[in-house]
Amino acid sequence: MGAVLTQAVAWRNVETALARLKAAGLLEAEALVAADRAVLEAALRPTRYYASKAERLLGLARLVLSYGHPGRVGLQALFALPTPPLREALLSVPGIGAETADDILLYGAERPVFVIDRYTHRVLWRVGWWADPRYHYRKLQQAVEEAMAGSVEEYQEFHALLVRLGKEVCRPNPLCRQCPLQAGCLAARGQRALQAPGPALQG
Numbered sequence: 001m002g003a004v005l006t007q008a009v010a011w012r013n014v015e016t017a018l019a020r021l022k023a024a025g026l027l028e029a030e031a032l033v034a035a036d037r038a039v040l041e042a043a044l045r046p047t048r049y050y051a052s053k054a055e056r057l058l059g060l061a062r063l064v065l066s067y068g069h070p071g072r073v074g075l076q077a078l079f080a081l082p083t084p085p086l087r088e089a090l091l092s093v094p095g096i097g098a099e100t101a102d103d104i105l106l107y108g109a110e111r112p113v114f115v116i117d118r119y120t121h122r123v124l125w126r127v128g129w130w131a132d133p134r135y136h137y138r139k140l141q142q143a144v145e146e147a148m149a150g151s152v153e154e155y156q157e158f159h160a161l162l163v164r165l166g167k168e169v170c171r172p173n174p175l176c177r178q179c180p181l182q183a184g185c186l187a188a189r190g191q192r193a194l195q196a197p198g199p200a201l202q203g
Contacts, residue, residue, distance in 0.1 A: 001018060001021070001027070001057060002014055002018065002107075003103040003104045003107070003108070004052055004053055004056045004057055004060065004096070004100060005017055005018070005047050005057075007048075007049075007053070007100065008048050009046075009047045009048045013046040013047055013048075014046075014047060014052065016046040017043060017044050017045075017046045017047050017050075018115045020042075020044075020045075020046070021043045021044075021045035023043075023192075024040075024043050025068070026039075026040060026043060027062035027093070028070070028071050029060075029062075029064040029065050029070075029071030029074065029075070030058060030061075030069070030070055030071050032058060032061040032063065032147060033058060033061050033062060035063065037054065040054045040057075040058075041054050043056075048152055052095060055094070055095060056093065056094070056095040058094060059094055059095065059096070060090075060093055060096070061095035063078065063089060063090075063092070063093055064078055066182050068117045079108070079109045082174060083105065083111045083113065085110075086099075086105065086109060087101055087102070087105060087113075090105070096131070098116075098137050098138070098141075099115060099116060099117055099137070102114070102115045102116070102141070103115050106152065106155055106156060106159070107156065111152065112145075112150065112151060112152050112155055113141075113145075113155070114141055114148070114150075114155050114158075114159065115141075115155075115159050116137055116140050116141045116144075116203050117163070118166070119162055119163045119165070119166025119170075120140075120144075120159065120162045120163070120166070121140070122166050122170055123162050123165055123166050123170050123181075124140070124144075124162075124173070125192070126185060126186065126187035126188075126192060126194065127181055127184065127185045127186060127187070128184075128185070128186035128187075128191070128192060130143070165179070165180075165181075173194075174187070174188075174194060176188040
């Protein structure tokens, strides 16, 4: 749920929405698909685009239930799939893209799949690790995974650190003097434009 709700919204808003879902008894897949749509959307109102996010949550709930009832059994069966077919199953849900699918894989299913998002894009471009501003989601992901070849825990920690750096320091208008990577960063030394690359291609 968090992977879907956090798209384009602050985490504190996600926490509020999750608390509302819990209060409404809508944390289980079977409860979601049986819920009144207005009730579900009202719970999700703290997030942006709550109507489309409701549809994505329902899509994921239906996917889980297609693997078994109750939802906990279905989720266990779904997460028992090997990583490639599990990723394809997640991507088959309307509105679920590569970033969200990989977020579920890394943090939910605990698979060693690195997540690429706007923060990792920005930091890796600015420091000079990623050379091509016309990056492709999968190419950047594969480059990180080949360079790091990390465990689930290492990928989770590295991704979380990049997100924190991107949120707190390496912002659209960066606070370079506060950055622990300043000495080796091309952007901080004026050797690379501060703006990050454009939107990622998702294939």
